[in-house]
Amino acid sequence: MTGRLRIAVLGASGYTGADLVRLALAHPRMEIAALSANAKAGQTMAAIWPHLVMYQALPPLVRAEEIDFGGIDAVFGCLPHAASAQLLSTINGPRIIDLSADFRLKDAGVYADWYGSAHPAPGLLAEAVYGLTEFARAALPAARIAACPGCYPTAVLLALLPLMAAHAIGADNITINALSGVSGAGRSLKEANLFGEVAEAVHAYGIGHHRHMPEMEQELGLRAGRAVTISFTPHLVPMNRGELVTCIVETPHGPDYLREVLADAYTAEPFVHLLPAGVAPATRMVRGSNHCVMNVFADRVPGRAIVIAAIDNLVKGSSGQAVQNFNLMFGLPETMGLEQAPLFP
Amino acid sequence: MTGRLRIAVLGASGYTGADLVRLALAHPRMEIAALSANAKAGQTMAAIWPHLVMYQALPPLVRAEEIDFGGIDAVFGCLPHAASAQLLSTINGPRIIDLSADFRLKDAGVYADWYGSAHPAPGLLAEAVYGLTEFARAALPAARIAACPGCYPTAVLLALLPLMAAHAIGADNITINALSGVSGAGRSLKEANLFGEVAEAVHAYGIGHHRHMPEMEQELGLRAGRAVTISFTPHLVPMNRGELVTCIVETPHGPDYLREVLADAYTAEPFVHLLPAGVAPATRMVRGSNHCVMNVFADRVPGRAIVIAAIDNLVKGSSGQAVQNFNLMFGLPETMGLEQAPLFP
Amino acid sequence: MTGRLRIAVLGASGYTGADLVRLALAHPRMEIAALSANAKAGQTMAAIWPHLVMYQALPPLVRAEEIDFGGIDAVFGCLPHAASAQLLSTINGPRIIDLSADFRLKDAGVYADWYGSAHPAPGLLAEAVYGLTEFARAALPAARIAACPGCYPTAVLLALLPLMAAHAIGADNITINALSGVSGAGRSLKEANLFGEVAEAVHAYGIGHHRHMPEMEQELGLRAGRAVTISFTPHLVPMNRGELVTCIVETPHGPDYLREVLADAYTAEPFVHLLPAGVAPATRMVRGSNHCVMNVFADRVPGRAIVIAAIDNLVKGSSGQAVQNFNLMFGLPETMGLEQAPLFP
């Protein structure tokens, strides 16, 4: 083992930033060199995060502009969209793994439509690699910018991309229902995130217009060879971590064939697992880990199938995949720092 | 106010039986005359139910055959399927409100297909009234047997029947994703119902073949004027009570028109509520109450809409609707004993 | 039944205000005439509370000073301390049931010590009745102001007052550990109330100096005939409703004798229940109801006993007890509007 790579985490006061730090602490080749959180600059991670209370030696939180990026090997961007691209476009030198939405869409016009303002750095979109790791291994080693997928797209695309690429499913009428734990909404002080609102309750949100939609359509369209329009309805469920996507697809094939396609795609994958026939994916299978589990079932409506996948939204759906991309970008074993088995119960 | 009607609850050791008793205790015209629970005969409700510990005066649990049905006005059947019809078919005199699946399907062949054995009392199917109250008001006053709908069908049919009856939605490709709290699985000792398995976790179950499907297809088909085949995927979420159904339907109309149809159908209903435009139904709106809330949203896929409804699975989805049916059968105000507002938080 | 009494609820945007409204909706002699919430004036309860979304006919939220108290029979104060006494001291005419801390302590100096500022209306303290209903029945019918106890004091005092009054327990070394659901913290936007912080977690708070302590000491001292100093450690647990207090007391008697004292005190009470010997009180026994359950156990340390009680903090610990007091103040049956059995699961 050689020396450690110095990383900076921008936006360390959010859940994805904190989970990045959690993973980095256990990563044998990472050194946490700088942590930013503009609104909490001057505080420590130990003071603002309960689970880091014993990590008093972490660098203090600073404003992003106070960081000397000269000595940084990799920057993890855990900032809100727009703010992320604005800041990252000013950084030269370190390689960038961005967890925001800013570098996922290739078309700045689509970005403007969904995010409500012009893209802050459209010139960088071409070079950014869409970092759904299992489908980006060729491009990541040379990439300067990796754009980590959204949590929902990670689960959906892992489930559907091999099927679409094999033209085993149709490009029309893809209907996705998704369930997410509350950490997906971040640690912000909104009434909707209070325990009293969330516990013992479920509801749908972003109905018909969630911002993860164009990203899924972009990637599915690339494999379909034409534009794809999906139906996507996410729901908030009373748990901290975990994401489950239930995809109804049109297909002339039975579940056995679709399972074969997925088995072929993922047989050697360390983190993506086709479950035995009939076993329903559950978020408790992957909690706290970088794993994804999936399976295919017959639908009662002829000509359709049900594809279900589960991930931990903060790990494979966010910070874990970011570390996985980091490993590939720096020539490290892809699973380094991510070998932890899921936590159950 | 005149005298009280004497009721018997069969299967009072299950969640629906216990919730029936909870509601009956507050009902000004019910007298709980007999309670059965074969496996727990000899015990008291106060001993087996935490929330009834202070109701020491309830009748003791007996075996069903020990009940003298001669003095009973109404029997609430909270037994498992098959056992329910077997027992209820032997009872003459009292009127019957059955919460099991046994009298919901009109076709004994369909019952046999889905429940795996011949119907125990096919001769009674014709006279049983499908007790989705809002659509059964004409038939209930004279009915001897009311078959209360399943919890999922209650939410789905309240949302879709007016739209289907108005031919405002298509009969094909109805895709329903549903979320349910754990009480829907009953109080049985299964590993899947343990706190450790359920908390902080979600998964789908009964994928493609849940037993509530034929019931929904039957009722939708009656309004469509032809056979309907639906896609239905229920998920278990970590909460006790509550059910949310998200229905993707084909329609040439926009959500505004569909909302008008529902508004017309339910404007005078005491328990069914179309929410203001844009407000997402949530189970926390109805917890512990007999209310149902619903709304319609645009889907991103052209030619479709998203109809969402929420209920408390044990109340409107089960025992509350049973009381509502009882009220109609006995000429009482429909809301009697059900006026309680939801419990939040 | 005669006419309805017109009530005003001040502070209807908080949990206790909302639960007061929930109970008032089912109360046969209450008419909700006015609702205040200064920060949300102009909005409706249906807009700000999920479970009241179907109650569109409730009066709109106004600023407290906009209410014409001339036509009001009873005012329920659900405001923060200090603000409550400031406002209520200006109201003449209606009878006042205050749920804040402002009228609980008889000594304005003690109030100032614990609440950090002088009492806004010390002249009213003498006439206010400490509204632990079961111990205030003589005084409430003539009271102009009822001061509803805090949630923790309600549970603790119901458990200990009869024992202290009978000198069956000592006045020294009373050690109380308490557990509360999150609704006790209100609906305010604090990081500590977020689902992500609360779920799957417990911690103590207000350690050694919680503001409910002087109130318990005052009432225990009155029965002991001398000053009492208690140890009290509350903990936050991941649930919405419910409160459990575990009191370690010094006593020369065994649990059987203490149970006899409590049985004598509460045998005829509609809402306070001594459980059968050996049965542990649990919050699931009382959720959503005005009931209190309690029991006594032997401690392993000689000369001590363990007395445990459970309530729903928002009902018997707050709004339910307020309604109970209202009933007594207006000569109504004490249980009116509070007969609802607990909700389980």
Next chain:
Amino acid sequence: MTGRLRIAVLGASGYTGADLVRLALAHPRMEIAALSANAKAGQTMAAIWPHLVMYQALPPLVRAEEIDFGGIDAVFGCLPHAASAQLLSTINGPRIIDLSADFRLKDAGVYADWYGSAHPAPGLLAEAVYGLTEFARAALPAARIAACPGCYPTAVLLALLPLMAAHAIGADNITINALSGVSGAGRSLKEANLFGEVAEAVHAYGIGHHRHMPEMEQELGLRAGRAVTISFTPHLVPMNRGELVTCIVETPHGPDYLREVLADAYTAEPFVHLLPAGVAPATRMVRGSNHCVMNVFADRVPGRAIVIAAIDNLVKGSSGQAVQNFNLMFGLPETMGLEQAPLFP
């Protein structure tokens, strides 16, 4: 790094067994050589544990007597009490880390009193080392049998042993209230463990006679130099993992002095952390990790203090501490395989 040590886990179908396997999978010097679970022999861990579904290569579950202990370096006993000592007493060769209660008490008579039957292997009690790691470092390297403490004793003794050893607290009237997540009750099919019973609810159990009491009294008595009798009341709270103990102790000293004693004791400890003054220990600080956090607070009753500690009951309170002991027994770095930061949210 040299070769791996071959371990056997007996009782791998329980929570402590499963968490042992989870940790072993990430331990660089462990090889999981054998797994037993008598009732589930013939099945795989991947089939019975959701979070191990992707670990298809684990050894199959066998009956304990099928294991060839000749090739095993260390046996982890995760069996129920009595069964554990019966089996382990027949094993020669491998070193034994027992997580059951069987080797914790030095006095077979006390064992018989609390566990209701004679100790199965009293001859082994003398050689077993009570494996509260931080206090057993001298003995563990040469120990053949390490008896891992119970979860509650781990938290309580870490908090109180240094204080008792320094005679900074009294040996009388130690009053402990404890909160535990449900995993402490195991994965057994009991009604009390169902989600419906546990969620949104709390209650005390084992009141006055929990089996972890003699173990705490034994270890506290060793430091006090005389017999100690404690009061201990555990409560079940609705979460999976985590344990919090709130200890009321008699002391002539203020919290500052007690904090100094603890700071001296634990300043160099990798897993035991005295929090900054005033910060309340919370289970969310340690979830999924081997860490323990603690702090001291003033009690309102003069002459007493409140000492609070939090652990993850399955890690530091069980399997993690077992691994920590293993490391010491085999001369490995004590933190090996346990460096994972806590999981939050």
